[in-house]
Amino acid sequence: MTSTFSTTPGFCPDCGSILPTLKTMGNVVCYNCKKQFQPEIFGSMLTEYTIHFNTYDAEKSKLKVEKEEAEGPVVERKCPKCGHEKMSYATLQLRSADEGQTVFFTCLNCKHKESENS
Incomplete structure (x- = not known):
């Protein structure tokens, strides 16, 4: 047929x-x-797909955190996780142009991340 x-x-x-x-x-x-x-x-x-997983080395990660500096400008903002008084921030326009930008904060002490829509 x-x-x-x-x-x-x-x-x-x-x-x-x-x-x-x-x-x-x-x-x-x-x-x-x-x-x-x-x-x-x-x-x-x-x-056919081949998936490669990253390996995690705790010692290298610890050294990186100790040497790493702020990820952007530093502001006086209290970290909700550890209470540290300084956080770095970065901004992105994730929503429509007529809406505010999104601000991403990173604690300089514990590296906790949070975002705020302005």
Whole structure:
């Protein structure tokens, strides 16, 4: 039987419906016409991913915190976590242009972060 539709990978060649995602290496069954297809129906859309996780070295992290300076200008603002009186800040325009900017504060002592919409 010839195909009714001229389709791209991921669509049923018989009825034109979107095929379900390929979760296993078994056959793919069309939701609409219930016809089964081999995984090759997706063509070259199959992609292999490799995920690399970062490693955490507590000693290097501790040294970095000790040497690290303020992340921006410093203001007198009390940290809600440790009570330290100085925090650095940075601003970004995250919302619409007619709304205020978002201010991100970082405690110089414990590195606690908080944000404030101005």
